[in-house]
Amino acid sequence: xxxxKIALLKGDGxxxxxxxxxxxxxxxxxxxFGHKFNFxxxxxxxxxxxxxxxxxxxxxLELCLSADAVLLGAVGGPKWDDLPTYKRPERGxxxxxxxxxxxxxxxxxKVYESLISASPLKDHVxxxxxxxxxxxxxxxxxxxxxxxxxxxxxxxxxxxTMRYTEDEIRRVIKKAFQIAKDRRKKxxxxxxxNVLEVSALWREVVEEERKNYxxxxxxxxxxxxxxxxxVKRPSSFDVIVTGNIFGDILSDxxxxxxxxxxxxxxxSLGQRxxxxxxxxxxxxDIAGKGIANPIATILSAGMMLRYSFGLKEEANLLERAVELxxxxxxxxxxxxxxxxxxxxxxxxxxxxxxxxxxxCEKLV
Numbered sequence: 001x002x003x004x005k006i007a008l009l010k011g012d013g014x015x016x017x018x019x020x021x022x023x024x025x026x027x028x029x030x031x032x033f034g035h036k037f038n039f040x041x042x043x044x045x046x047x048x049x050x051x052x053x054x055x056x057x058x059x060x061l062e063l064c065l066s067a068d069a070v071l072l073g074a075v076g077g078p079k080w081d082d083l084p085t086y087k088r089p090e091r092g093x094x095x096x097x098x099x100x101x102x103x104x105x106x107x108x109x110k111v112y113e114s115l116i117s118a119s120p121l122k123d124h125v126x127x128x129x130x131x132x133x134x135x136x137x138x139x140x141x142x143x144x145x146x147x148x149x150x151x152x153x154x155x156x157x158x159x160x161t162m163r164y165t166e167d168e169i170r171r172v173i174k175k176a177f178q179i180a181k182d183r184r185k186k187x188x189x190x191x192x193x194n195v196l197e198v199s200a201l202w203r204e205v206v207e208e209e210r211k212n213y214x215x216x217x218x219x220x221x222x223x224x225x226x227x228x229x230x231v232k233r234p235s236s237f238d239v240i241v242t243g244n245i246f247g248d249i250l251s252d253x254x255x256x257x258x259x260x261x262x263x264x265x266x267x268s269l270g271q272r273x274x275x276x277x278x279x280x281x282x283x284x285d286i287a288g289k290g291i292a293n294p295i296a297t298i299l300s301a302g303m304m305l306r307y308s309f310g311l312k313e314e315a316n317l318l319e320r321a322v323e324l325x326x327x328x329x330x331x332x333x334x335x336x337x338x339x340x341x342x343x344x345x346x347x348x349x350x351x352x353x354x355x356x357x358x359x360c361e362k363l364v
Contacts, residue, residue: 003036004309007067009060009096012089013282014292015073016093021294022071022301023348028353029305029314031359040067043069044077045282046053054089055092061099065101069274069308071301074282097137103168104175105247106303109234109254109264114326115335118259120233126257126338131237132183134176134256135247137268139168141270142244162198164243169205175243175269177213182312183238188219190226190242190250202243223250227267230254255279262293262334265300267307274308276300293332295322298352317363321355328355 008023010016026037037121042060049055055075064070075089078339085091111119111129119126152159173189180187191199203220210218221229223246230237230253242250255264264279278296286292299322306315331340331349343351 001034001036002309003038005038005040005066005068007064007070008039008041009044009064009070009072010041010047011044011075011282012077013074013284013287015045015075015282016140017287017290017292017345018278018294018297019073021296021345024349025298025318025352025356026301026305028211028356029311029318032356033311033314035309035314036278044072044092046077046080048092049067049080049083049087049089055089056095057086060092061096064096064100064196064275065273067273069304070100070110070273071297071304072275072282073297074278076282077284079284090328096275097268100275101138101270102273103136103138103271104172104269105133105251106267106307107135107177107251107254107264107268107279108299108303109133109251109258111234111258112263112323112326114323115259115263117337118335120259121234121257124295125232126234128235129237129257131234131254132179132239133247133251134172134179134239134241135173135251136164136168136241136243137247138244139164140244162196162245164198164201166201166205168209169202170209171271173206173241176239177209177216180216180239181213185215186217186219186238187213188221188226188237188240190221190223190240190246192223192246193220194222199243204313206241214275226250227253230257242245260293260335261296261358262332263295263299265296265298265303265360267300269305269307274304275309276304290346291333292345293334295332295352296343298322298349309340317356317359318352320359321352324355324359 008017042063105287141162144163191202193199261280268275302315302318305311329340
């Protein structure tokens with residue numbers, strides 16, 4: 001029986017509740033398919049500060065480095081807002097991303113038919129949308145040097161440097177091609193090569209790598225045009241790959257058109273390590289009330305099955321179980337509308353598990 005070691009970082013706010021939901025679903029997957037998941041908890045964020053004085057204690061980092069994958073809830077909250085920047089909960093998240101060398105962030109944008117009315121776009125525009133933004137995570141203008149605010153004569157000037165090495169570009173482009181090959185075989189590369197030399201290099205690397213993936217269709221778009229096309233024709237995209245700052249903006253735009261942050265998972269992948277987490281925050285205002293939407297975290301666990309463990313059949317079944325549960329009308333308060341069944345965190349989790357069992361029976 002395969003054994004997978006998962007580091008659980010439940011974090012703050014609703015983090016413990018939604019991670020517990022994902023664990024419950026993973027255990028059911030293990031039961032249905034004959035896998036074993038070993039879970040070990042570590043502290044991160046505000047709860048880690050309260051107990052150890054640090055947002056990322058050394059033992060948590062050691063745990064994550066030794067795990068097959070990391071599942072994170074959420075970090076932060078107003079309780080810790082007055083701390084110095086280097087001590088705030090978010091520093092734990094930044095620290096673990098750097099330590100694990102997580103260079104590719106994956107953000108799905110999928111519109112469920114049952115929730116299509118939640119999208120701000122018209123039904124006929126958004127229907128069938130199911131694409132993935134692959135964002136380079138460790139380079140670009142956020143990390144380039146020099147940077148800072150300087151004096152030039154008697155005036156201040158702010159400087160940030162957009163910088164990429166060929167190797168930094170190539171590894172995320174390869175990852176995006178590999179993902180596109182396993183999806184609908186279309187890759188959209190986004191840059192600003194008409195005015196930026198760093199983007200010109202980006203496009204050159206894409207063209208070099210496309211020769212290794214002849215079955216994948218490649219489309220190049222300037223970032224401003226891509227932002228427009230995501231609104232005009234979102235269902236035409238499959239995999240979008242782009243740099244850090246462009247990906248930051250486009251993935252948030254993609255999130256809006258789906259209609260609910262509570263539904264959106266994410267993955268951050270490196271060569272040897274990976275971290276999975278919901279897109280939404282810690283929502284301290286509803287923590288402990290049993291009403292948090294666990295779907296984004298459960299789907300993040302599904303991404304773990306797919307990208308870290310190679311369990312594609314199990315990941316597909318989990319995604320179908322979420323769709324079936326929504327089709328049956330189950331809704332947590334954040335996605336509730338009249339005529340559907342309002343449920344809490346545990347009830348939604350149990351409904352997804354029941355759907356898993358129902359779908360699994362049909363496979364036999």
